[in-house]
Amino acid sequence: QKEVEQNSGPLSVPEGAIASLNCTYSDRGSQSFFWYRQYSGKSPELIMFIYSNGDKEDGRFTAQLNKASQYVSLLIRDSQPSDSATYLCAVSDFGNEKLTFGTGTRLTIIP
Amino acid sequence: ETGVTQTPRHLVMGMTNKKSLKCEQHLGHNAMYWYKQSAKKPLELMFVYSLEERVENNSVPSRFSPECPNSSHLFLHLHTLQPEDSALYLCASSQDRDSTYEQYFGPGTRLTVT
Numbered sequence: 772q773k774e775v776e777q778n779s780g781p782l783s784v785p786e787g788a789i790a791s792l793n794c795t796y797s798d799r800g801s802q803s804f805f806w807y808r809q810y811s812g813k814s815p816e817l818i819m820f821i822y823s824n825g826d827k828e829d830g831r832f833t834a835q836l837n838k839a840s841q842y843v844s845l846l847i848r849d850s851q852p853s854d855s856a857t858y859l860c861a862v863s864d865f866g867n868e869k870l871t872f873g874t875g876t877r878l879t880i881i882p
Numbered sequence: 883e884t885g886v887t888q889t890p891r892h893l894v895m896g897m898t899n900k901k902s903l904k905c906e907q908h909l910g911h912n913a914m915y916w917y918k919q920s921a922k923k924p925l926e927l928m929f930v931y932s933l934e935e936r937v938e939n940n941s942v943p944s945r946f947s948p949e950c951p952n953s954s955h956l957f958l959h960l961h962t963l964q965p966e967d968s969a970l971y972l973c974a975s976s977q978d979r980d981s982t983y984e985q986y987f988g989p990g991t992r993l994t995v996t
Contacts, residue, residue, distance in 0.1 A: 775924065814972055814987035815925070859925065869938060870985065872925040 773798040777860050777873035786882050790847040794860030794873055797841070804836055804843045807859040809875065815859055819845060850880045885909065886988035888973050894994045895963065903958040903991045905973030911986075913979040914956040916948060919970040919990070931956060932979035963995045 774797040784790040792806075803822055807815035821827045821834040821843065833846040843862075847854055857875040886907045895901050907914060916928040930938035931950040945967075947959040956973055970990045976983040 779922075814989050816987065817984045820984070861925075869927055869930070869940075870925075874922065874924050 773801075773862075773871045775860055775862055775871050775873035777858075777876045779874055780877040781879050782876055783879045783881055784850050786850055786852060786880050788850055790850045790854065790878055790880070792845040792847075792858050792860075792876050792878065794843045794845075795841055796843070796860075796862045796871075798862070798864070798871075799838075799841060800864055801838075801841075801862040803863045804834070805861040805863075805870065806832075806834060806845045807861060807872075809857045809859060811856070847878075852880045852882055854878060855880045886973060886975055886986050888971075888988040888991050890991060891989060892992045892994075894996060895960070896996055897963060897965070899963075900959070900961040902960065903971055903973075903993075905956040905958075905988055907954055907956075907973075907975040907986070907988075909975055909986060911975040911977050912953055913976045913983075914950060914953070915974040915976075915985065916956065916958050917972040917974060917987075919972055920968075925972070929958075930979060937979060960993075963993075965995050968993055968995045 776795045806819040808818045809815040819834040821836045827834045831848045835844045857877045859875045860873040861870040863870050889904045913932045915930050918926045928942045929948045934950045945962050949957040972990045973988040974985040976985045
């Protein structure tokens with residue numbers, strides 16, 4: 772059974788610092804990797820996706836993928852209180868309808 | 883309205899009741915999904931529809947019955963549920979059923995089974 776593992780947290784980071792969120796996955800055949808953000812009481816929203824090994828940057832967010840280690844991470848630079856949320860990691864095989872989600876990491880940015 | 887909408891937002895039902903959850907997407911997408919989100923558990927995919935045809939059923943109990951009358955609407959019919967079915971039920975849509983496309987989630991229906 773495919774699994775996606777995340778530390779549930781809570782992860783507390785001072786405002787302005789870098790928040791680092793990690794995710795490991797069990798299926799070596801996974802091809803697509805997503806980070807969703809979910810505010811309390813709200814639905815998930817996609818913030819980043821990555822398909823290739825290495826880094827992908829979008830504003831304050833950087834996704835990092837290492838397929839050899841089956842590891843994907845999300846870095847948030849200059850953390851803001853509005854970044855406080857649960858971050859869900861999701862993976863899929865290319866061409867597969869199914870996303871496998873982790874349980875999420877709860878991030879709290881401390882002013 | 884825009885995006886993905888769901889009704890009702892909250893639902894309390896007894897184990898012998900029959901109710902339906904409704905989802906509507908205004909994005910012109912071809913694929914729609916039902917997910918279950920329980921506390922401390924990962925999002926679980928329940929059903930996938932592509933162009934109104936069911937393409938995935940993750941061994942969901944028959945007390946959950948999906949219906950997709952057209953590409954914009956998705957229903958989840960509920961009957962004789964159990965207390966452990968209490969959860970947040972999320973609908974999502976994407977341009978196509980390939981999961982590499984971004985999935986847009988609705989606000990969810992918080993279901994409590996008493």
